[in-house]
Amino acid sequence: MKIVVGIKQVPETDSVKIDPKTNNLERSGIQGIINPFDKNAIEAALQLRDQAGGEVVLLSMGPDSYTSSLRDGMAMGADKAVLVSSRAFGGADTLATGYTLAKAVESIGDVDLVLFGRQSVDADTGQVGPIVAEFLSVPQVTFAETVSLESENTIIAKRQLDSAVQDIKLTLPAVITVRKELNNPRYETPVNMKESFEKPITVWTEADLNLDPSQIGQAGSPTSVTNVYAPTKEVKKTTILPEDPVQAVSELLGKLD
Amino acid sequence: MSITIEQNKMLIQMIKEFTANELAPLDMDIDSRGDYPDGLFQKVVKTGLLGMTLPREYGGADFDYVAASEALEKMATGNASMAVTLEGHFKTIEQFIKYGNKALNDKYLPSASKRIFAFSMTEPSGGSNPKGIATRAIKQGSNWVITGDKIMITNGGLAEVYCVLSKTEDDQLAIFVVDKDMPGFKFGKREDFIGLKGVPVGEVVLNHVVVPDSHLLGVIGQGLEIGDNAHADARVLMGAVLAGITEHELQTAVSYAKERKAMDTPLYQLQVTQEKIADIAIAKQNIQALYQKGANDKVAGKPYAEVAAMAKSYGSRSAVAAGDKALQILGGYGYSHEYPVEHLIRDARAMELAEGTIEKMNLEITNAEIAK
Numbered sequence: 134m135k136i137v138v139g140i141k142q143v144p145e146t147d148s149v150k151i152d153p154k155t156n157n158l159e160r161s162g163i164q165g166i167i168n169p170f171d172k173n174a175i176e177a178a179l180q181l182r183d184q185a186g187g188e189v190v191l192l193s194m195g196p197d198s199y200t201s202s203l204r205d206g207m208a209m210g211a212d213k214a215v216l217v218s219s220r221a222f223g224g225a226d227t228l229a230t231g232y233t234l235a236k237a238v239e240s241i242g243d244v245d246l247v248l249f250g251r252q253s254v255d256a257d258t259g260q261v262g263p264i265v266a267e268f269l270s271v272p273q274v275t276f277a278e279t280v281s282l283e284s285e286n287t288i289i290a291k292r293q294l295d296s297a298v299q300d301i302k303l304t305l306p307a308v309i310t311v312r313k314e315l316n317n318p319r320y321e322t323p324v325n326m327k328e329s330f331e332k333p334i335t336v337w338t339e340a341d342l343n344l345d346p347s348q349i350g351q352a353g354s355p356t357s358v359t360n361v362y363a364p365t366k367e368v369k370k371t372t373i374l375p376e377d378p379v380q381a382v383s384e385l386l387g388k389l390d
Numbered sequence: 391m392s393i394t395i396e397q398n399k400m401l402i403q404m405i406k407e408f409t410a411n412e413l414a415p416l417d418m419d420i421d422s423r424g425d426y427p428d429g430l431f432q433k434v435v436k437t438g439l440l441g442m443t444l445p446r447e448y449g450g451a452d453f454d455y456v457a458a459s460e461a462l463e464k465m466a467t468g469n470a471s472m473a474v475t476l477e478g479h480f481k482t483i484e485q486f487i488k489y490g491n492k493a494l495n496d497k498y499l500p501s502a503s504k505r506i507f508a509f510s511m512t513e514p515s516g517g518s519n520p521k522g523i524a525t526r527a528i529k530q531g532s533n534w535v536i537t538g539d540k541i542m543i544t545n546g547g548l549a550e551v552y553c554v555l556s557k558t559e560d561d562q563l564a565i566f567v568v569d570k571d572m573p574g575f576k577f578g579k580r581e582d583f584i585g586l587k588g589v590p591v592g593e594v595v596l597n598h599v600v601v602p603d604s605h606l607l608g609v610i611g612q613g614l615e616i617g618d619n620a621h622a623d624a625r626v627l628m629g630a631v632l633a634g635i636t637e638h639e640l641q642t643a644v645s646y647a648k649e650r651k652a653m654d655t656p657l658y659q660l661q662v663t664q665e666k667i668a669d670i671a672i673a674k675q676n677i678q679a680l681y682q683k684g685a686n687d688k689v690a691g692k693p694y695a696e697v698a699a700m701a702k703s704y705g706s707r708s709a710v711a712a713g714d715k716a717l718q719i720l721g722g723y724g725y726s727h728e729y730p731v732e733h734l735i736r737d738a739r740a741m742e743l744a745e746g747t748i749e750k751m752n753l754e755i756t757n758a759e760i761a762k
């Protein structure tokens with residue numbers, strides 16, 4: 134099985150601050166880590182590989198500094214990594230990102246399964262996985278809680294909904310996004326850390342992919358972010374009404390006036 | 391950034407995560423139950439931590455002592471016992487790497503990332519004077535027959551392979567490698583020690599255990615040298631453990647001093663508290679400087695035995711003294727099992743004895759200074 138796992142590097146802390154003057158994210162000094170949900174996707178891929186054989190290829194789009202997260206993923210046990218990196222991809226929204234990653238999956242070739250985390254913790258859209266599935270024209274399941282190999286080319290994914298559980302059988306190739314309930318990602322091991330520097334990280338630019346230039350980067354991004362701001366924190370006054378219902382109702386009515 | 395620095399950073403990040411998730415939450419529990427809870431040691435094995443310093447050719451990761459000691463410091467900040475369990479293993483396999491013959495290393499080292507190796511010198515008659523040991527190794531053809539009693543062995547009972555300091559018939563000291571599955575090998579009593587409660591420290595009894603010639607570590611007569619070398623390696627790593635313990639004391643004292651008020655003033659604003667916190671923080675930094683110099687000198691191929699002795703001599707006493715100060719900041723709570731400070735003092739106290747007593751180390755430091 135050839136499994137691709139899409140990973141994103143995100144700032145380590147979830148308390149990223151927004152500079153009130155510029156409204157930009159303050160990223161300086163914050164270390165990049167693998168998006169936590171993506172670690173669940175890597176773990177799922179490693180388990181499937183250990184069961185069925187094959188290889189796990191990590192795929193990421195971003196600047197050079199993303200190699201540290203790709204190494205972290207290989208230190209968990211992934212076999213190799215592809216970084217799609219070029220100024221031309223800058224400013225991509227989820228659509229352009231999904232398109233570019235789909236093209237990279239095509240270039241990797243013979244891919245049976247593409248896994249993503251359910252969403253990234255810094256942008257929280259959850260859109261990239263589904264968009265990749267659409268561009269690849271393959272079946273997809275989002276928010277999977279279990280992923281099990283049924284036969285050589287079918288996978289069953291369980292999906293928890295508010296009032297029901299869905300068991301969905303997918304014919305490969307397919308795209309699945311996973312929830313953190315799926316598994317406990319393994320730790321990186323010291324040996325794999327050393328090996329992660331010996332395993333290949335292939336870097337592709339727009340020249341290496343069979344792309345429509347109008348669909349990548351800023352040009353391919355219909356989303357425009359008009360404003361980013363830190364929400365002002367409001368502390369509202371709370372009154373706890375007395376236990377006696379008659380008194381409580383009369384106090385409440387008094388407040389409604 | 392060099393690849394080595396990047397790799398070391400990766401290791402430290404992972405150890406911090408592992409410690410925060412798996413060890414620190416169990417620190418108090420390990421102390422009160424006097425053992426590792428079921429499955430914890432297996433988790434350490436599964437994560438490949440036993441092979442951290444083992445050469446790549448034997449399936450290890452080959453991190454050097456600069457990385458490994460920092461890793462143990464971070465681990466000890468969450469739980470000192472597990473860091474000492476790894477210290478005992480790392481310093482033992484280091485002696486295989488330095489002194490082991492090819493047949494011995496090929497036979498044993500591939501398993502060193504899965505099972506613990508231990509180093510046994512101390513006997514009921516005493517630990518400070520290795521020349522006075524009673525364990526005997528008698529040559530029989532191409533084999534050696536070993537009989538003796540070793541006590542207070544770090545990871546005794548948990549470890550599967552033991553380096554055993556023995557005396558030959560002509561009273562030469564030599565170290566032989568013994569496997570727990572060999573006929574005549576028996577585990578004895580586990581010590582009821584007051585600190586490092588997770589680490590099993592126990593006895594191994596050898597009754598005519600037969601090992602082939604290839605199980606001799608180094609050569610006949612080299613026993614003391616290998617023992618000293620093992621001590622130096624262990625002392626660098628224990629210095630790191632002591633820096634971690636002192637950091638734990640510091641964190642506990644600082645967070646308490648911020649929260650607790652004395653007459654409406656947070657404790658940390660009182661000069662008497664400030665003096666103690668500053669002392670603990672300075673001790674931590676000094677211990678760190680000493681063990682890191684030991685590790686750096688070792689990796690650079692320079693002599694490091696003296697500074698390693700300093701790291702453990704100064705480190706153990708300072709960590710105990712710092713713990714005492716932290717206890718005082720916490721008042722009555724510091725004297726309680728509810729807070730970690732009292733067990734940190736007990737943990738640190740072990741290292742005034744293990745791997746050579748303070749008195750022995752100070753003697754070695756003095757001898758080194760006199761010889762200069």
Ligand SMILES: Cc1cc2nc3c(=O)[nH]c(=O)nc-3n(C[C@H](O)[C@H](O)[C@H](O)COP(=O)(O)OP(=O)(O)OC[C@H]3O[C@@H](n4cnc5c(N)ncnc54)[C@H](O)[C@@H]3O)c2cc1C
Nearest residue numbers: 509510511512516517518542543544740743744745747749
């Ligand atoms: C937690 C722990 C783990 C241990 N792990 C191991 C292990 O893995 N392997 C192992 O072999 N041993 C181990 N030991 C044993 C340790 O090495 C000995 O306790 C130590 O060497 C001292 O030996 P002893 O206890 O017999 O004391 P003794 O040697 O009887 O010493 C008693 C006192 O006399 C002092 N003294 C003795 N000789 C001299 C001298 N020449 N000059 C000045 N003072 C002297 C000592 O400093 C000490 O204060 C461990 C001990 C502990 C506490």
